[in-house]
Amino acid sequence: MKERVFFEEFDSLYYFHGSTQSWAMQGFHFHKQYEIILFLSDGALLEIGNRSYNVKAGDVFLLNNKEYHRTSGAVGKPHNRYVLMFDPEIFLAGCSETFGYEFDLFFERRPENFVHRLHLSEENLSKIEKLFLNIEREINEGEEKEEQVKLRLAILNLIVELNEMYRFFLKEQKDTSSENKIRKTEFKDPILYRNRIEQIKKYIVEHVNEKLELDDIAKEFYMNRYYLSHYFKKETGFTLQQYITNRKVVEAKAKLKSGYSVTEIAAQLSYNSDSHFIATFKKSTGITPKKYAQEKKKNSNNE
Structure with missing residues (x-):
């Protein structure tokens, strides 16, 4: 990739829920936060490394902090989405050891046939949207210690639900005939990584x-x-x-x-x-x- 890749600074936690019109990033960027994006409208283009996804409403994506990416909304259409970015060194620190659970599984230790996009059915879409709204509520509650604990738990809960959905999706794909198996995906570190x-x-x-x-x-x-x-x-x-x-x-x-x-x-x-x-x-x-x-x-x- 000949285009420049920029590191962008964010707070340890960034949350967005809303709609923008004809929105597009000027270039590829990356950041030290993990990112979860849930799209609620069609037409956006999400580019991650050397891969491109034409987004549909109900698509959710997991991005780690080594993947350069950019998003472009459809021209003339609202670009409606949830975006959660969080620093794993703060929000996941010690959690895997404490709970005996790999919270960063689909951010870091992905299987070879992993794809970023998971399309959510109506029931799962409603479940994940409620979890985003739980996070939004905890963010709005303030910065008291108790609220921060609830916020961290809300983020962990979202990750667990998405992990289970990804696991089910991958198992379903594995059980299909070889003709219908999803192709293997290369996960290339960004230029700035290797x-x-x-x-x-x-x-x-x-x-x-x-x-x-x-x-x-x-x-x-x-x-x-x-x-x-x-x-x-x-x-x-x-x-x-x-x-x-x-x-x-x-x-x-x-x-x-x-x-x-x-x-x-x-x-x-x-x-x-x-x-x-x-x-x-x-x-x-x-x-x-x-x-x-x-x-x-x-x-x-x-x-």
């Missing part, structure tokens, strides 16, 4: 002589600094700063072998001072740059 992380690693190598600050890299790749830090570590096992330091040390070793002085290398790799470079190198390797250069020279002479 491919973009690879691009950032390449960028660091190519610009290793520069200062390389987190904010500057985030701006270069149109990413939120929080998201960049979180998913860089998740993908590589290193924090962004650790990776930058490692690459600079690799480059410094090559320069030391080539006979550059500590002062020259510190300047070339954009360290604040010689002492900063020496301290960073020693912390990473266990020895000073000077000692490293001496050992390499000694080993070279002995060969």
